Amino acid sequence: MKTLYDVMQLLKGYGTIIYTGDPQADLELMEEEIRELYRLQFITPKEYAAAVLILRQKQSGKKK
Template sequence: MKNLYDVMQLLKRYGTIIYTADFQADLALMEDEVRELYRMQFITAKEYTTALMILRQKRSEGK
């Protein structure tokens, strides 16, 4: 996973597509979904940390 598109594809693999027309809200929802996937042990710890890092980086760029 290298960018936001990869995170979106990870979520899509599990049936989650997020688009609310509010980019910051989308990033927050994606972060919640990634946490839930990790909690339910669908994704590895490496996928979890990489996805969170990418999402947090995007959130800080948008401020």
Template sequence: MKTMYDVQQLLKKYGTFIYTGNRFGDLELMEMEVNELYQLQFILPEDYTVAKLIIRRERSQLHDKKG
């Protein structure tokens, strides 16, 4: 997993499609879903960590563009 697309595909694998039209909102929801999948032990700790880092990086890039 290397990109946001990969995170979206991971979520899609579990039936989660997220698009609100607000990228920050999408990232927040994706992070919540990744947390829940991890807590329910559907995803491996490695996938959880990488997904969280990708989401955090994307959020940081959006913040830098906006500010």
């Protein structure tokens, strides 16, 4: 997993599509959903760490 698109595809695979019109809110909701998938053990620790890293980089305005 390397891009925001990859994170979105991961969420989509579990039936979650997030679009509120507010990019910052979208990132926050995606992180909450990723956390919940990890808590329920649907995704691996590696997937969780990669997804959270990508989302936090986007939230802070960094590329990738």
